[in-house]
Amino acid sequence: MDVQRITVLGAGSWGTAFAKVLADAGRDVTVWARRAEVAGEIRDGHGNGSYLPGVRLPDNLTATADPTQALVGADAVVLAVPSQSLRANLTGWRGLLPSDAILVSLAKGVELGTLKRMSQVIAEISGAPEDEIVVVSGPNLAREIAQEQPAAAVLACTDHERAVAIQRATSNAYFRPYTNTDVIGCELGGACKNVIALSCGMAAGMGYGANTTATLITRGLAEMVRLGTKLGADPLTFAGLAGVGDLVATCSSPLSRNRTFGERLGHGETVEQAQNAAGGQVAEGVMSCSSIRALAQTNGVDMPLTDAMHRVCHEGLDPRRAGAELLGRQNKHEWS
Template identity: 75%
Template sequence: MAESAAQSPAPSRVVRSVTVLGAGSWGTTFAKILADAGRDVTMWARRPEVAHEITHEHVNSGYLPGITLPGNLRATSDAAEALEGADAVVLAVPSQSLRSNLERWRDLLPADTILVSLAKGVELGTLKRMSEVIGEVAGVPETSVVVVAGPNLAKEIAQGQPAAGVFACGDHERAVAVQEAAFTGYFRPYTNTDVVGSELGGACKNVIALSCGMAAGLGFGANTVATLITRGLAETGRLGVKLGADPMTFAGLAGVGDMVATCASPLSRNRTFGERIGKGETIEQAQQAVGGQVAEGVMSCRSIRDLAHRCGVDMPITDAMYRVCHEGRDPATVGAELLGRQQKPERM
C-alpha cells in the first residue's frame, strides 16, 4: 500500500522547476499545487490566448473559472520554451491523444527529466497503459514514469479543499521527489510502487462512473449506485490482479477513493455524461452538454473491454457500457440484462 509523505525519506533528487504540458482543468490544478508548494512552474497551452491569460491575468477562465492562479505560475504556447531546464515534466493531455502529443515533444525533453503522467485511460488499439505509452515514445523505462492517481476532482482541489493523491512509480526515488514537490497544506501526496494497479484504477473508474450516471439518469438511487461502485471495483480488481497489480491498491486512494469521487460527484464529467445518456440523450447531445468534450469513459470502455477479453477477465459493467456507448443499446435494457445474469457467490 501507499507510504505517507511524513514517512518518506528525503529525496536524493530535488524537483525545483516543473513544466506542465496541457492547460485543461486537471493540468492547471496540478500546476497550481506545484506552484503553491513553492516550485517554479511553466505551463504549455495549445492556444496562445490561454497562455497569455494564465501568465498575465492569473486565471484560466475556460477550465477553472473563479480560481486565482499563483504568481509563480506562468504559461507559454511554445513547447520548447516551456520545457527548457525542467527537472520534471507533467503530461496533462487526454489519454487518447497522449502518444501523438508526446511524439512532437519527445526531442525537446530535457535529459533525465522526471516524466509524470496525469492521463487516466488505456490506449485504443495498442491496449497499453499510459506509462507504457510514455516509455515507448520517450524511449525511457516505463518503470521510471511517475503516475498520479486518486480522487482528483480538479475544481475542489483548485479551491484548496483537502484532498490526497497517489504518486506511483517503480523507481521510488522519483516518486518521492515528485511527492515532495507537490506537498501543500491542502494536498497530501502518498507514494506507491504499484503502477499497474494505480493506472487501471484510474482508467476503469471512468467507465464505472458512466454506469452510475446512467443509473441516476434512469431515476435509480443510492443502493443502485453503491452496487455499481462495489461490483465495478471488483471487476477492476480482477483485471488488475491478472496484469500483476497488488490487490490492496484497489482498497486505497487509486482504487476505491477515485471510484467513489468520480462515481458520486456531479463535478465528474463521466458521471454527468452518463446521467444525460440515462435520461435519453444521444452521445452527441451529451457531448455538447459537457462543453463539447467526450468523457474519457466513453473511449476507455472500448479499450478496457478489449483488454479484458484479451486477458480472459469478466467485466460485465464495462461490457454493458461498451454496448450502450458504441452499439447504441438502451441503458435500461442493458441494466436489466446485468441484473438477470446467472446468480453466483460474491467474489472480489
C-alpha cells in the first residue's frame, strides 16, 4: 500500500503535530480546520498559533476549512477530533470519505453511552471493517513532537499491512513508529491513561510527591491490565508504548492537559473552575472516567482509582476524601 496523500481532520495540537510528522516523512498533507482563520494561518503562514505557537509547519502541509476539498484523493484519512465528538463529526464526513482510504484514529477514549472504543465508533459510522482501521497510541505530547524531540508511537491494526503502510508514512528523523496487532489493548491503554493522569495531577495539587505519583501510575496500570485482559487484550501491550509509555508521559508532564486539569482539582478548584482556567476545554479523562467506569462495571472488573476519579469529577467527592478511601480499602495481594 502506497500512502502519499493524507488528510488530517482536526487542527488541534495533536492533529497539527501529527500532520507535521507526516509532512516531515515526505507526504503531502492537508489539514481540515473547523475555523477558516486557522486553516488560513496553516496554509499561508505555516503555523498554528492557537495550538502550537512558535512552531513552523512544513511547506508540503496545507489546510482548508472545506472537508470536501480536504478529502479529495486521500490515500489515508486521520481522524484527529476529541473522542466524545468523533461520532458527530464522522457522521458529517461519512459521504466524503474515499472508499479505499486507510482510516487512522488519534482519538483516545471510550464513548459515553455506547461504551465503544474509537475504532468501533469509526467502523460503525464509516462502514469500514474494524480490522482495517489503524489506531495511533503512545507517549505523544504534541508540543514536544512538534518541536522534533525524539519520540515513538505504536500503530495498531489487525491488518498488519495497513499498519506498516502508516508506519512508512510517519517514520522520520525524530518520530519512530512501531506496529502492533492488539487494537483493543492499545485503545484501552490510550483511554485509561487519561484517567490515571487526572489522579496524578490531583496528588500533585495536594502537595504529594514522587512516591504517591509512582503508586498511582502503578496501580492505575494494574486497572488497565485487568480491564484489557478481560476484553481480550494482550497483557504485554500494557508494558509497551501504548501502556507504560503513554501512562508515564501523561501522568508526569506539565504539558499533559489531564494532569494539569487534575492538579487544579487538587488545589481545590471545581470542575467548572478548572474548565474555565483551561479556556473552556475539558480534559479527555473527565469524560472517559465515566465511560471506562461503566465499561468496567459491565464486565465485572474492579477499577477503584477510575471509580474515584468519576466520583470526584461528577459527584462532588473531595480529592482528599477520595485518597483516604483508596488508602483505606481492604488489604490484599498485589496481583489479586
